[in-house]
Amino acid sequence: MKRQTLIKAEEIFFRVIMFMSSMIIAATLFLIIFSIFYKGLPSLSWDMVSQTPKGGFYFGKEGGILNAIVGSIYLAGGSTLLALVIGLPLALFINIHLVSKKKLVNAIRFFLDLLWGIPSIVYGAFGFTLMIYLGLKTSLLAGIITVTLFILPIMVRAMDEVIKTIPIGLLEASYSLGSTKSETAYRIFFKQTIPGMVTAILLSFGRAIGDAASVLFTTGYTDHMPTSLTQPTATLPLAIFFQLSVPIKEVQNRAYASAAILVFIILIISILSRIFARKFQKNQIK
Numbered sequence: 001m002k003r004q005t006l007i008k009a010e011e012i013f014f015r016v017i018m019f020m021s022s023m024i025i026a027a028t029l030f031l032i033i034f035s036i037f038y039k040g041l042p043s044l045s046w047d048m049v050s051q052t053p054k055g056g057f058y059f060g061k062e063g064g065i066l067n068a069i070v071g072s073i074y075l076a077g078g079s080t081l082l083a084l085v086i087g088l089p090l091a092l093f094i095n096i097h098l099v100s101k102k103k104l105v106n107a108i109r110f111f112l113d114l115l116w117g118i119p120s121i122v123y124g125a126f127g128f129t130l131m132i133y134l135g136l137k138t139s140l141l142a143g144i145i146t147v148t149l150f151i152l153p154i155m156v157r158a159m160d161e162v163i164k165t166i167p168i169g170l171l172e173a174s175y176s177l178g179s180t181k182s183e184t185a186y187r188i189f190f191k192q193t194i195p196g197m198v199t200a201i202l203l204s205f206g207r208a209i210g211d212a213a214s215v216l217f218t219t220g221y222t223d224h225m226p227t228s229l230t231q232p233t234a235t236l237p238l239a240i241f242f243q244l245s246v247p248i249k250e251v252q253n254r255a256y257a258s259a260a261i262l263v264f265i266i267l268i269i270s271i272l273s274r275i276f277a278r279k280f281q282k283n284q285i286k
Contacts (some may be wrong), residue, residue: 036263040256048257053223058243060250065258067225071233072265074140074226075219076209079147083155083204086148088197091159092185096171109160115153121213123150128217138220141229146218147208155204162196163189195278202273206266212237236262 048064057063098105127146136142166189174184190197212235220232221242236258243255 033263036256036259039253040258040260043250043253044257044260048254049261052225057223058246058248058251060248065234065236065239065254065261067223068234068236068239068258069261069265071140071219071226072209072236072262075143075147075215075233075235076205078140078144079151079208080155080201080205082144082148083152084201087152087155087159088190091156091163092189094156094160095163095166096181096185096189099168099171109157112153112157112160116157119213120150120211121216123147124214124217127214131218137230138218138232139230140219140226140233143215143219143233143235144229146214147211150211150214151204151208154207155200158200158203159193159197162193162200165196166192198273198276202269205269209235209265210237210262212241236265 047062049069050066051062051064052067053065054063055061094105094108098108123146127142127149130145131137131142170188170192171184174188179188215235215238219235219238221234221238222232223234224231226233240255240258240262243251243258246252
């Protein structure tokens, strides 16, 4: 009886701890979003999202951040697509072709976790060094390459964790029916994990569009719209940084408006990804 009471008290204690932790996280998220919208929405206008910066924009005059919005989408979309082309085959290769080599797989996962934990500014410095070696200038292409290196470990490990949830029996059943490893990977495992893959892509896209340190030295900044991969490109995180650095209240409020736009973009991508995931949910074996 006493033991049961202790177990029950322990369970209640940890439930309270988990509830308090969840409330703290939710309250922190609410405060961050509320402060961004409270300061940014009054400064948000159609001109701001439909125009590029004009003369005196950083002194509180007319203009907008369309260049940064388009540049961020180009940069995050390009790097996410490139990381997907490299990361998806790698994640499938780890879980199908190397499934019997546990030590090698664990070593690969360990190094991917190490790469995931490296600060983005280090990737920016590496990208800058790579630019010098290849003779590239600050450009959209240099930014895409750098951000791809930054989000690739994130995407691969996220996809890896999703693929790991598939029962090993499905792999054995596929082999018993005469399927090759490639057919098993792309026709069975990939279809089974599409909802999780979408989440991995979303996570990578969010990290790509919201990072400033990795593109600070590689992408550059410009008030013009990018028309080619070799031109410098503005991004929303750098636009927010530069606007907050200006000691003018109106320009600083525009920085919060830029942050609100960034939140809106991530929210739209999140909603679309959920719709896309549900559409392919029927492909999963229940």
